Amino acid sequence: MKAYLLLLGADQFLRERSYAGGKAIGDFQIWTAIKNAKYQYNSYFDYCINANPLSYEDLKNELAYHKSQGYEPKAIVPLNDWTLKVANRLNQDYGLPYLEEQVIDACRNKSIMKSIFKKVNIPTPKSMYFDNALQLKQLMNEFNFPVIIKPVDFGGSGGVYLANNKQECMDAYTKSKQTMEIYADDFQVSKNEFLIEEFIDSDDEVSVEVLCGHNFYEVITVTEKYLSPRPWFTEMGHLVPSFRYKDKNIKDLAIQACKSLGITRGVAHVEIKIKDNNLYVIEVAARPGGDAIMDLVESSYDINPYRLHISMYINNEVKPTHAFTPKKASAIAFMKAQKGKIMQINYPDVSKDTEIKKINVFKNVGDTVTDPENWSNREGLIQFNWPELPTTKTYKHIHKANELANKIFDCSDAHND
Structure with missing residues (x-):
């Protein structure tokens, strides 16, 4: 069997140096996965699997096929938030090192993360979970303004808004929901779970x-x-x-x-x-x-x-x-x-x-x-x-x-x- 390192998310803009990092480790082929790879093929990599890097089923089928052709992963490595869960499941399937599932959940779900921080006294802004407007209206009374409204499971400052009063809070929630409607399916994240969070007023x-x-x-x-x-x-x-x-x-x-x-x-x-x-x-x-x-x-x-x-x-x-x-x-x-x-x-x-x-x-x-x-x-x-x-x-x-x-x-x- 020929061993390869599968770097999920490696073809993403500004993560190109991950290829060089993988090459420096040893005599492994460096693979990535790209949706519709025949049209998006990246020749810097030794091979591009034709699969959505967020799709466990797509990747599992492709990996099984390539195993039948004499190729086996040495490690499946997530390079962004969106590929953490799928890399973990595949590593478990192949008996390769992985992170525990609850660790991935805590790192992806900001609500779980905050509750862990609170439990072990790590200083973090006060925040509360909500998934509808009525809940948000009630929670507003627990906070001093300004506050932050943010999705529970997203990144890149997407859907994160500052609100200085109750009306702005509702407007921020509307805008955050609209952002998640655009991106949630592509990134396979929740589109209706949010946090209201204390704003730390500092640059x-x-x-x-x-x-x-x-x-x-x-x-x-x-x-x-x-x-x-x-x-x-x-x-x-x-x-x-x-x-x-x-x-x-x-x-x-x-x-x-x-x-x-x-x-x-x-x-x-x-x-x-x-x-x-x-x-x-x-x-x-x-x-x-x-x-x-x-x-x-x-x-x-x-x-x-x-x-x-x-x-x-x-x-x-x-x-x-x-x-x-x-x-x-x-x-x-x-x-x-x-x-x-x-x-x-x-x-x-x-x-x-x-x-x-x-x-x-x-x-x-x-x-x-x-x-x-x-x-x-x-x-x-x-x-x-x-x-x-x-x-x-x-x-x-x-x-x-x-x-x-x-x-x-x-x-x-x-x-x-």
Whole structure:
């Protein structure tokens, strides 16, 4: 039998370096699964299974067929939230290492997660579950405004809204429901379960990448996060490492959160808000951070974190011997153009700007630029490297991305069309 590593979600934009991480582990073919693969085939991979990576039945049938052809998985590795459950079931089927089902449930369902945090005294914003308008009306009386309305089981700031009063609360619920109507079926998540949550009024937020193994936890890095203006919470930038990357309290809390949920393999992504020197765990995901944070880690630390993540799905008893020491700063900023219709896209010459590593433009002429509501409302991204490590919170990547967005995108005022 020929062994392969099946990386689910690896073909997703900004997760491309997972291929290199898998290749670095050993002499394995690196496979992924893509819906309608004949039309979407990605030749970087050694093979693309023609299956929806979220469909257990599709994948099970394909894996059985390929086993009959002499190929067997060495590990089935989830790289995003949506593939956690299916990877777990398949690993169990094949007698491969997996996470316990209740661990996956706790990492996917924010309501279960919050109740675990509460039980073990991990500081987290107060939140309550609801699934209809009447419940929400009653729960509003338990909270001081402003509050957050968010889906129980989604990501990328989708369906997350700030509400300053009861009317805004009901409006936020309506908007969140509309968002879930659009995306729930594709991502196979619940479309009518939500949380009302206390709002931690601070713009200081970090994410912590924690390497989780059998009886060991190690923080790889702390990332500084930059959010869009309120009432939205879209991530508009990340910087690795945060100037807080040596902060023992942040690192210890992130490890406690992973332990409390029972995550024992792979890289976990922990989001923490900071207000008046108090720390609050917002949520934890049992997979590597998105938005190219892994690429920033690789750039800054000369370590491919996907390799660490995948290796824990093969053997989580061996603690890697790396010292996680940043050599330089790496950042990403998402471009926001002026609202309106994109009339022209320019490509200013940035070849002599040594700080810019790459620019991706997402939108086309004729597209409409809207508010930064979630990940789908970004116009592009810019990745940066700097030789010096940050000592305070810096916004230079955000400012530079705003400047470039104004040069790249010529927009008409939508109201004058």
